[in-house]
Amino acid sequence: MLPRPYLRALTACYLRSKQLILTGNRRAQILLLPVDPLTYEKLWLWERNLPQHNLDLPFPEGKTGRYVKFSNQAHRLGWNNVFNEILMNNHLAYASKRAYVFPTFMWSLSHYPWPPSQRAEQPFTPLNALTAGPAAGGPWDEGDNAPRAIHESWFETVCPVEERRIINTTEVKPYIRAAEGDTIFSHWQKLLLDAPERCIEIVPDLYEHDNFPQVFDLWLWGSTRIISLWDSFSKSPTSRLLETSPIVESAVARNKYLFLPRGPRPPHPAPRDPFQRMLAMHIRRGDYKKSCEGLASFGSTFYSWNLLPFLPDVFTPLEEGHPDRIQRAMEHCSPGIDAILKKVREARSDYLHASQGGQQTLDVLYILTNEHDEWLDNLKEILRKDGWETIVTSHELELDAEQIDVSMAVDMDMARRAAVFIGNGWSSFTSNIVHRRLVDGKKPITIRLY
Known part of the structure; x- marks a missing residue:
């Protein structure tokens, strides 16, 4: 049984994560506590x-x-x-x-x-x-x-x-x-x-x-x-003049500390702002697999601003009737762990090579995802072994009820700020992040697609 002050605090908000870091670094596994939806x-x-x-x-x-x-x-x-x-x-x-x-x-x-x-x-x-x-x-x-x-x-x-x-x-x-x-x-x-x-x-x-x-x-x-x-x-x-809403801004500020690097100090100067050291990647699974199958079967191109010709990664669907048409599209739309690891390595290498003669730091990883099961745990373990010391997922953010209601916009703003972003070319979520990054002045080499 949790102490009564903690119970009162928990019932005041609806938490996305089933894990809450308590005072004194105590951890408690909790069930999501029901509260009424927002009235605004x-x-x-x-x-x-x-x-x-x-x-x-x-x-x-x-x-x-x-x-x-x-x-x-x-x-x-x-x-x-x-x-x-x-x-x-x-x-x-x-x-x-x-x-x-x-x-x-x-x-x-x-x-x-x-x-x-x-x-x-x-x-x-x-x-x-x-x-x-x-x-x-x-x-x-x-x-x-x-x-x-x-x-x-x-x-x-x-x-x-x-x-x-x-x-x-x-x-x-x-x-x-x-x-x-x-x-x-x-x-x-x-x-x-x-x-x-x-x-x-x-x-x-x-x-x-x-x-x-x-x-x-x-x-x-x-x-x-x-x-x-x-x-x-x-x-x-x-x-x-497009701006981030105050509710989203507050969620980003509230969770920024999660991205402070946990690994050894890099051998050269690194930005204090963790977003300038971050690679954010959008991995949508679960319900999206069926959508990917439909898009692959239809022979769809990427979506909206993901199609901009100056971006590094392009996709051209194979012609109708080609035996590899669906499989090739699925490799991009619903990539497996090996394909994700390959893209992360490629995006990191290309960014560091293009940035001040390789003197930038990229050591924080944020995974925007709806995945919850052991597949995500396996991915995180493989990425840690590949040198990523600081890995945070959407589920580890601490959000109050208003911030939960707009959590998709919170994830988007994290990805907008990141030094490098990897997205899904068929996703409108990714496309709107691409739009904001380019309007913000981010270089195309910092925008990658599976």
Whole structure:
């Protein structure tokens, strides 16, 4: 039985790890303790009271402002499938001189961290718990007169139904469905710029006609056609001003000490910041194997910004009917321990060779993973034998209830900061990390794909 003060402390938060380091370095194996999912009352209120939610503001905001709501946006999917679309829609709204209407994140129930008995029928999380910046209602650059994004609830006030122009995607998409990304963007931009109506709502076609009815849909994100948008998108204020949410920032700060090197002091000067000594790698297993099998069978390319041609690692699927088509793709999408070890060695060697004549230090390893079983223990043991003294996984982070709710964004921010990142080329999670690393100025050699 744990002492009562510890029990009170444990019930105050929902811990991801089954191991908690207690005062005096005591360790206690604990079961995950149930608490109610988050209410976010203060954050909901903060979003509701954003300064742009004011009818009396002068143009380009207020009751004379111009707005666009993408009611065809993806929802009830994983965070990253939703996130890349939010960012691109905000970029389009900005280029169209309209205020973007940002959504509340609607969870896919299979991804929600609380069990069915402890969640609402449909869980929600405020967008500003997950990210920050103009796409979530934050300010633009000083002197930029662009209208700020508004929450979808305020859209009901500033753009009553009778004042909206409704555009069904069936009116637009059939004519540009297979076009390059920049052509698709320009077509929608002209439509939104030229439309005289103050308020526009874009709604999806029937699912039977278009099962991916988004403006920037999966067929675009999963093809090289998206690459034509990189230059404008990566330099846009949507990307430049994208920030980490305060909740995520607090989780990173709280766990930074875990990455302080445990091994012998290196023979040359090394950065004090552990992220500058870190290789982070994304290993998704379990539920992802089935997705990999489907992607391999379909002959899919990498996803989104993982396709950027200047990145060191590329993948070209073998032609349909080739006997090794599925096996070759699975080796990259769902790599085994030997393949992971080979990529870690390659990424470390290439980075050290390219960095100041090999005088950098790379001795901290962070594994972003949903794997829990002995497979992960075996991988960690092999990596330790290969010279990695400090190895931390997602499961060892200490997170409070809010931080657990946004833990995927916490992992992403760790990987954004790391000196080197290895990701999965088919993953939207990896793609959004690639985006932020490149916008931050990280060199392509620090971004590797299995």
